[in-house]
Amino acid sequence: MSFPVEALRLARFRQAFALAGLMLLSPAGRALDHVSLAIGGILGEQWQLENARLTVEGFAEPSQQLVLSIAKIKLPKAFGELSLVNIACPEFSWGDAVLSCRNGTVQLKSERWQSPPAVFSFRITGDTGDFKLEQAGFAGGQLSLKAQAHGGVWQARANGKNIQAKALQKLVKPKAYQFSQGRLDIGLSAKGGRGQVNQLGLDSRWRGWTGQNTGGSIAAENVSAEFSMNAVKHAAAWAWQSEAAFQHGAVYWQPVYFVAPGDPVSAQAAGVWQPQTATLQLDHFVYRHPQALTVKASAKAQLKNTVKLQHADIAIQSPDLKQVSEAYLKPLSEGTPWQGAAVDGQLRAELTLAGTGLKRVQAVFNGLSVTDENARFQLNDAGGELAWSDKPELQQSQISWQKLAIKSLPVGPGKLSFWSGGNKVELAKAESLPFLGGTLVVDQFKWQRRKNGEPEVDFAGKLVNGSLEKLSAALGWTPLSGNLSGVIPKVGYHNQVLKLDGELQINVFGGAIRADKFEASGLFTALPVVSADLAVDNLDLDQLTRKFEFGSIEGKLSGYVNGLTLENWRPVSFFAWLGTPDGDDSRHRISQKAVNNLASIGGGGAADVLSRGFLSFFDSFGYDKIGLGCYLHQGVCQLMGVAPLEQGYYIVKGGGVPRIDVIGYNPRVDWSVLLERLSRVTHTENAVVQ
Numbered sequence: 001m002s003f004p005v006e007a008l009r010l011a012r013f014r015q016a017f018a019l020a021g022l023m024l025l026s027p028a029g030r031a032l033d034h035v036s037l038a039i040g041g042i043l044g045e046q047w048q049l050e051n052a053r054l055t056v057e058g059f060a061e062p063s064q065q066l067v068l069s070i071a072k073i074k075l076p077k078a079f080g081e082l083s084l085v086n087i088a089c090p091e092f093s094w095g096d097a098v099l100s101c102r103n104g105t106v107q108l109k110s111e112r113w114q115s116p117p118a119v120f121s122f123r124i125t126g127d128t129g130d131f132k133l134e135q136a137g138f139a140g141g142q143l144s145l146k147a148q149a150h151g152g153v154w155q156a157r158a159n160g161k162n163i164q165a166k167a168l169q170k171l172v173k174p175k176a177y178q179f180s181q182g183r184l185d186i187g188l189s190a191k192g193g194r195g196q197v198n199q200l201g202l203d204s205r206w207r208g209w210t211g212q213n214t215g216g217s218i219a220a221e222n223v224s225a226e227f228s229m230n231a232v233k234h235a236a237a238w239a240w241q242s243e244a245a246f247q248h249g250a251v252y253w254q255p256v257y258f259v260a261p262g263d264p265v266s267a268q269a270a271g272v273w274q275p276q277t278a279t280l281q282l283d284h285f286v287y288r289h290p291q292a293l294t295v296k297a298s299a300k301a302q303l304k305n306t307v308k309l310q311h312a313d314i315a316i317q318s319p320d321l322k323q324v325s326e327a328y329l330k331p332l333s334e335g336t337p338w339q340g341a342a343v344d345g346q347l348r349a350e351l352t353l354a355g356t357g358l359k360r361v362q363a364v365f366n367g368l369s370v371t372d373e374n375a376r377f378q379l380n381d382a383g384g385e386l387a388w389s390d391k392p393e394l395q396q397s398q399i400s401w402q403k404l405a406i407k408s409l410p411v412g413p414g415k416l417s418f419w420s421g422g423n424k425v426e427l428a429k430a431e432s433l434p435f436l437g438g439t440l441v442v443d444q445f446k447w448q449r450r451k452n453g454e455p456e457v458d459f460a461g462k463l464v465n466g467s468l469e470k471l472s473a474a475l476g477w478t479p480l481s482g483n484l485s486g487v488i489p490k491v492g493y494h495n496q497v498l499k500l501d502g503e504l505q506i507n508v509f510g511g512a513i514r515a516d517k518f519e520a521s522g523l524f525t526a527l528p529v530v531s532a533d534l535a536v537d538n539l540d541l542d543q544l545t546r547k548f549e550f551g552s553i554e555g556k557l558s559g560y561v562n563g564l565t566l567e568n569w570r571p572v573s574f575f576a577w578l579g580t581p582d583g584d585d586s587r588h589r590i591s592q593k594a595v596n597n598l599a600s601i602g603g604g605g606a607a608d609v610l611s612r613g614f615l616s617f618f619d620s621f622g623y624d625k626i627g628l629g630c631y632l633h634q635g636v637c638q639l640m641g642v643a644p645l646e647q648g649y650y651i652v653k654g655g656g657v658p659r660i661d662v663i664g665y666n667p668r669v670d671w672s673v674l675l676e677r678l679s680r681v682t683h684t685e686n687a688v689v690q
Contacts, residue, residue: 036053036055038051038052038053039051039052039053050070051070052070053070070087070089085106085107085108085109085114086105086106086107086117087104087105087106087120088104088105088106089101089102089104090103090104091103091104092104096125097125097126098123098124098125099122099123099124099125100121100122100123100124101120101121101122101123102121103119103121104119104120104121104122105117105118105119105120106118106119106120106133108133108136108138108143108145115136115137115138115143116136116137118133118134118135118136118137118143119133119134119135120132120133120134127149127150127151127152128149128150128151129147129148129149129150130147130148130149131145131146131147131148132144132145132146132147133145133146138160138163138171139160139163139164139167139168139171139172140162140163140164140166140167140168141160141161141162141163141164141167141183141184142160142161142162143158143159143160143161144158144159144161145157145158145159146158152193152194153191153192153193154191154192154193155189155190155191155192155199156189156190156191157187157188157189157190157201158187158188158189159185159186159187159188160184160185160186160187161185162183162184162185163183163184163185163186164182164183165179165180165181165182165183165184165209165210165211166179166180166181168184175214176213176214177211177212177213177214178211178212178213178214179209179210179211180210180211181208181209181210182206182207182208182209182210182211182222182223183206183207183208183209184204184205184206184207184209185204185205185207186202186203186204186205187201187202187203187204188200188201188202189201189202196233197233198232198233199230199231199232199233200229200230200231201228201229201230201231202227202228202229202230203226203227203228203229204226204227204228205225205226206223206224206225206226206227207224208222208223208224208249209222209223209224209225209249210222210223212252217253217254218251218252218253218254219251219252220249220250220251220252221249221250221251221252222248222249222250223246223248223249223250223251223260224247224248224249224260225244225245225246225247225248225249226243226244226245226247227242227243227244227245228242228243228244229241229242229243230242231273236274236275236276237272237273237274237275238272238273238274238275239270239271239272240270240271240272240273241268241269241270241271242267242268242269242270243266243267243268243269244266244267244268245264245265245266245267246260246264246265246266247260247264248260255331255332255334255335256328256331256332257331258327258328259327261289261290261291261292261323262290263290263291264290265287265288265289265290266286266287266288267285267286267287267288268284268285268286269282269284269285269286270282270283270284270285271283271284277302277304278302278303278304279300279301279302279303280300280301280302280303281299281300282297282298282299282300282301282312283298284298285297285298285299289323289324289327291319291320291323292318292319292320292323292324292327293316293317293318293323293324293328294316294317294318295314295315295316295317296314296315297312297313297314297315298312298313299311299312299313300312308355309353309354309355309356310354310355311352311353311354312351312352312353312354313350313351313352314350314351314352314353315349315350315351316347316348316349316350316351317347317348317349318346318347318348319346320344320346321343321344321345321346321347321368322342322343322344322345324343325342325343325344326342329341329342329343330342337524337525340372340373340374341370341371341372341373341377342370342371342372342373343368343369343370344367344368344369344370344371345365345366345367345368345369345382346365346366346367346368347363347364347365347368348363348364348365349361349362349363349364350362350363357390358390359389359390360388360389360390361386361387361388361389362386362387363385363386363387364384364385364386365382365383365384365386366383367381367382367383368381368382368383369381369382370382374526375407375408376406376407376524377405377406377407377524378403378404378405379401379403379404379405380401380402380403380404381401381402381403382399382400382401382402382404383399383400383401384397384398384399384400385397385398386399386420387420388420388421388425389421390421390422390423391421391422392421392422393421393422394419394420394421394422395419395420395421396417396418396419396428397417397418397419397420398415398416398417398418399415399416400413400414400415400416401413401414401415408474408475408476409435409436409471409474409475410435410436410474411433411434411435411440412433412434412435413434414431414433414434415431416431416442417429417431418445423448423449424446424447424448424449425446425447425448426445426446426447427442427444427445427446430442430443430444435463435466436463436466436467436470436471436474436484437465437466437467437470438463438464438465438466438467438483438484438485439463439464439465440461440462440463440464440466441461441462441463441464442459442461443460443461443462444458444459444460444461444490445457445458445459446458446459455493455494456492456493456494457491457492457493457494458490458491458492459488459490459491459492460488460489460490460491461488462485462486462487462488463484463485463486463488463506464485465483465484465485466483466484466485467483467484468480468483468484468508471484475569483508484506484507484508485506485507485508486504486505486506486507486508486512487504487505488504489501489502489503489504490502496521496522497519497520497521498518498519498520498521498523499518499519499520500515500516500517500518500519500532503515503516504516504518508539509539509540509543509544510538510539510540510543511536511537511538511539511540511556511557511558512537512538513534513535513536513537513539514534514535514537515532515533515534516532516533516534516535517531517532517533518530518531518532519531519532526568527567527568528566528567528568528569529565529566529567530564530565530566530569531563531564531565531566532561532564533560533561533562533563533564534560534561534562534564535559535560536557536558536559536560536561536578537558538556538557538558538581539556539557539558540556540557541553541554541555541556541557542554542555544557545594550593550594550597551590551591551592551593551594551595551596551597552589552590552591552593552594552620553589553590553591553594553626554586554587554588554589554590555580555584555586555587555588555589555623555626556580556581556584556586557578557579557580557581558578558579558580558581559576559577559578559579559627560576560577561574561575561576562574562575562576563575564576571632571671572632573632573633574630574631574632575629575630575631575632576629576630576631576632577627577628577629577640578627578628578629579625579626579627579628579629579642580624580625580626580627580642588622588623588624588626588655589620589621589622589623590620590621590622590623590626590652590660591619591620592618592619592620592621595621595652595660595662598626598628598651598652598662599651599662599663599664600677601628601651601664601674601677601678621654621656621660622654622655622656622660623652623653623654623655623656623660624653624654624655625642625643625650625652625653625655626642626651626652626653627641627642627651628640628641628651628664629641630674632671635670635671635672636668636669636670636671637668637669637670637671637674638667638668639664639666639667639668639669640667641663641664645663647665648663648664648665648667649663649664649667650662650663650664651663651664
């Protein structure tokens with residue numbers, strides 16, 4: 001016999017059972033073998049039972065057995081879509097408004113998955129309920145659930161043990177991620193009441209986990225890690241805290257590829273989340289990479305639509321910047337102008353940010369070294385203190401180093417002190433720095449950010465007794481000898497272009513070289529471009545040629561190089577002339593070797609037959625004028641001399657007896673060929689007349 005009952009509140013459940021009991025005590029009831037009570041539903045505070053059936057069996061026996069079956073139980077809100085189905089309770093009891101079940105069987109069901117039968121038990125009395133589920137198979141592992149409710153307040157916890165990555169992939173079939181191997185232990189907990197979730201918890205342990213997202217921008221290889229998080233709701237806000245530890249394996253989060261060091265990398269954080277205003281407050285954050293890096297921070301940001309940082313305080317300490325450079329800076333710099341740079345040393349720094357800008361920096365560094373595989377910059381064994389804020393008040397900073405190189409130009413051990421604050425940095429006092437065997441005096445340096453965000457840089461100084469030999473070696477030029485001295489007027493840097501405001505004069509070889517209209521762009525790129533006009537005034541040819549294998553020449557040399565353009569430090573165009581200045585009354589002598597080499601440059605020889613016959617009898621000759629010009633355009637050099645001929649031009653016009661003329665016959669020469677000739681005659685002992 002069956003008795004259908006509509007959906008009941010738990011308080012009315014007792015009345016339904018009382019009605020069933022009266023019928024069982026009637027003569028008709030005692031004549032039955034069993035009686036069933038079918039209930040459409042039972043509504044608890046956080047539970048909902050659907051299609052329940054209570055059966056009393058064994059009326060003919062001395063004692064009867066209660067059996068309960070339920071089609072479905074909807075779990076509290078925290079469990080989402082998860083529900084219990086095919087519930088059977090062979091050991092069911094009811095009395096004094098207490099419902100209980102032991103050694104029941106049940107299956108868990110969601111939209112994508114249904115478990116094999118698992119063991120469960122429950123006890124319900126009034127507004128109190130307990131539920132426990134164990135041995136539920138899931139993705140190669142096991143799930144367990146435990147829930148309690150009392151007085152409108154409930155709590156629940158789910159644990160997953162030894163969940164297999166491959167089985168999880170087949171079961172869940174996530175669209176965004178693919179799991180190939182590994183095991184997972186995970187626990188989820190929740191507390192709440194009156195339809196609300198007030199507390200959440202998560203703890204997980206990943207062992208040998210390998211997988212990636214479908215785009216390949218995030219990947220894990222044999223990762224072992226732990227993560228936990230707890231959140232408690234207070235009024236309209238959630239207070240939360242979390243911990244993570246990365247113990248083994250490698251992760252890739254484009255563009256960073258990170259391999260776990262020997263000791264675990266860890267992070268702890270705590271804060272408050274306010275959903276109504278989408279505001280995240282980070283009260284405490286600590287990131288530790290053992291023996292390499294510790295970062296501590298606090299911050300507040302609004303995450304509505306876009307991330308708007310209100311403020312952040314960050315403290316950084318690194319006893320080994322080399323590890324930091326390899327693990328973090330190197331991958332982040334890929335594809336940027338800083339690609340190829342590496343850092344070493346120790347650092348302590350504090351930063352304050354607000355809005356979209358930096359507000360304050362305090363830093364102390366020791367043993368700092370910066371190297372660049374592209375040889376653009378080098379800094380060795382630097383130390384100092386940096387102090388800056390966005391306020392207009394200036395603070396003093398200083399830096400010292402053992403070696404500094406920009407491109408291949410080295411600066412010896414030195415120190416600079418400067419003031420910084422607001423939008424400017426300026427040198428505190430003039431400093432003298434070792435440079436090219438001489439001294440570079442920095443009289444003025446000032447950097448200021450303009451309103452449009454572009455920097456404005458001013459520099460002035462002078463160079464005393466720099467070595468031309470060291471300069472030419474550093475730049476890979478043909479070796480030069482002599483010293484460099486000169487005044488560096490105001491230099492400005494605007495829109496990534498370096499310009500010379502005025503004329504740069506370098507005193508060298510007993511004369512002077514002046515640079516005007518100097519401009520350089522892309523200095524820190526793969527293709528720097530430099531342009532200038534140069535004037536050469538009364539250089540002493542004896543000093544210029546004394547240490548060259550080219551051969552000695554006595555006299556003066558003047559000229560110009562107009563419209564000089566260098567790309568990647570190589571000439572691409574110019575109009576140049578170098579020769580004997582008008583009115584030069586100095587001694588004019590040229591060695592036989594220099595005659596031969598000048599002839600080879602012009603592609604000709606000594607034109608005068610008589611002169612050819614005398615070459616072997618004289619070591620040097622007098623000359624009237626010497627000169628050579630070149631117009632370089634599209635890789636071809638148009639050559640010219642001191643005077644034209646029907647076939648060629650004079651490179652050296654003889655004077656005195658014996659007369660020596662050097663004539664060039666090729667007016668157009670490929671620039672690379674000309675460079676090869678110049679290289680040959682300045683490095684070879686046995687050049688010949690062509």
